[in-house]
Amino acid sequence: xxxxxxxxxxxxxxxxxxxxxxxxxxxxxxxxxxxxxxxxxxxxxxxxxxxxxxxxxxxxxxxxxxxxxxxxxxxxxxxxxxxxxxxxxxxxxxxxxxxxxxxxxxxxxx
Amino acid sequence: xxxxxxxxxxxxxxxxxxxxxxxxxxxxxxxxxxxxxxxxxxxxxxxxxxxxxxxxxxxxxxxxxxxxxxxxxxxxxxxxxxxxxxxxxxxxxxxxxxxxxxxxxxxxxx
DNA sequence: GCGTTACATCGTAATATTACGATATTGAAG
DNA sequence: CTTCAATATCGTAATATTACGATGTAACGC
Numbered sequence: 001x002x003x004x005x006x007x008x009x010x011x012x013x014x015x016x017x018x019x020x021x022x023x024x025x026x027x028x029x030x031x032x033x034x035x036x037x038x039x040x041x042x043x044x045x046x047x048x049x050x051x052x053x054x055x056x057x058x059x060x061x062x063x064x065x066x067x068x069x070x071x072x073x074x075x076x077x078x079x080x081x082x083x084x085x086x087x088x089x090x091x092x093x094x095x096x097x098x099x100x101x102x103x104x105x106x107x108x109x110x
Numbered sequence: 111x112x113x114x115x116x117x118x119x120x121x122x123x124x125x126x127x128x129x130x131x132x133x134x135x136x137x138x139x140x141x142x143x144x145x146x147x148x149x150x151x152x153x154x155x156x157x158x159x160x161x162x163x164x165x166x167x168x169x170x171x172x173x174x175x176x177x178x179x180x181x182x183x184x185x186x187x188x189x190x191x192x193x194x195x196x197x198x199x200x201x202x203x204x205x206x207x208x209x210x211x212x213x214x215x216x217x218x219x220x
Numbered sequence: 221g222c223g224t225t226a227c228a229t230c231g232t233a234a235t236a237t238t239a240c241g242a243t244a245t246t247g248a249a250g
Numbered sequence: 251c252t253t254c255a256a257t258a259t260c261g262t263a264a265t266a267t268t269a270c271g272a273t274g275t276a277a278c279g280c
Contacts, residue, residue, distance in 0.1 A: 003234065003235055003236085003268070003269080004135065004136065004137075004235090004236090004267090004268065004269090005137075005161070005162070005268090005269080006136060008160060008161045008162070009136035009137070009139075009140055009160075010140075013136040013139045013140050013143070014136045016133075016136075016139050017133065017134055017135050017136040017138070017139045018134070020130045020131070020133040020134040020139070021130070021131070021134030021135070022134075023126075023127065023130035023134075024127055024128070024130040024131030024132075024133075024134040025114065025127050025131070025237090025238085026114065026116060026119035026123045026124045026126075026127040027114075027115075027119070027238090028127070029119075029123045029126050029127045029130070029208075030119055030120075030123050033123070033211070036211045037211075043256075043257085044256070044257070047256095050118060050119075051115070051118045052115070052118070052239075052240090053239065053240050053241080054240090054256085054257075054258095055239075055240055055241075055242090055257095055258085055259080055260095056238075056239050056240065057257095058257065058258055058259080059237095059238080059239080059258095059259090060238095061257095061258095062258085062259095074246090074247090074257095076247065076248070076256090077246070077247045077248060077254095077255060077256050077257080078247095078255085078256055078257075079256075079257065079258095092209045095205060095209065098139075099202045099205065101143070101146045101147075113238070113239080113264065113265055113266085114237090114238065114239090114265090114266090115238090115239080135267090135268085137268090153226075153227085154226070154227070162269075162270090163269065163270050163271080164226085164227075164228095164270090165228085165229080165230095165269075165270055165271075165272090166268075166269050166270065168227065168228055168229080169228095169229090169267095169268080169269080170268095171228095172228085172229095184227095184276090184277090186226090186277065186278070187224095187225060187226050187227075187276075187277045187278060188225085188226055188227070188277095189226075189227065189228095
């Protein structure tokens with residue numbers, strides 16, 4: 001046990017859940033916010049900004065990169081990370097599709 | 111280690127991350143979708159709908175209840191779950207606030 | 221009362237995540 | 251070529267999550 005039974009869910013459910021999951025950690029939320037705020041790419045100011053070890057930041061960046069939400073470009077000896085607009089918009093659309101069902105919600109438990 | 115360092119993040123970041131986190135599992139996405147689709151409350155048709163053990167479903171429902179997204183009302187010998195509109199709207203607002211930053215995103219890595 | 225149904229909770233095994241130090245790797249500077 | 255700075259990756263300890271069987275509990279029908 002302890003292993004998520006992905007087989008029993010739809011692709012959409014698995015995909016949506018894994019998008020939510022990657023954002024389900026404060027460090028990754030903070031990283032994304034930082035990248036968005038700086039508007040431009042940052043490298044590892046992140047290590048100084050957040051109080052986490054370089055290895056830890058690198059690991060979180062990797063997870064964000066794996067979903068495609070951010071992309072990294074090598075620039076000299078550092079790496080420039082930024083939002084991947086295409087994936088970001090897809091992610092946004094997926095979330096909106098999920099949350100737009102809300103209009104139909106009728107609370108039935110008084 | 112292995113323990114998330116919540117102290118180093120803002121309350122907003124921690125809150126947002128924990129909202130994302132609870133939705134970061136396909137079973138909980140499926141449960142929410144089912145509750146929304148049925149429009150009305152359901153009890154544990156969920157156990158039959160999804161192929162998970164009753165204990166597992168109950169555990170997932172508890173996590174959803176803890177965030178306040180759903181609420182359960184005892185109705186005879188069964189429990190009626192439904193979306194808690196207030197929390198749902200707050201959640202939606204939190205997500206929207208996060209995703210609306212997107213307009214400022216400029217991809218700087220060609 | 222007794223059995224049944226619909227849950228919740230407990231205990232626990234399997235697995236995943238988080239964090240970090242240590243150790244590559246790669247490019248720039250000297 | 252050597253050194254340093256910026257990162258990635260590896261190994262691993264601490265902790266968390268997922269799933270389930272077993273067991274508790276409360277409400278109903280009899």
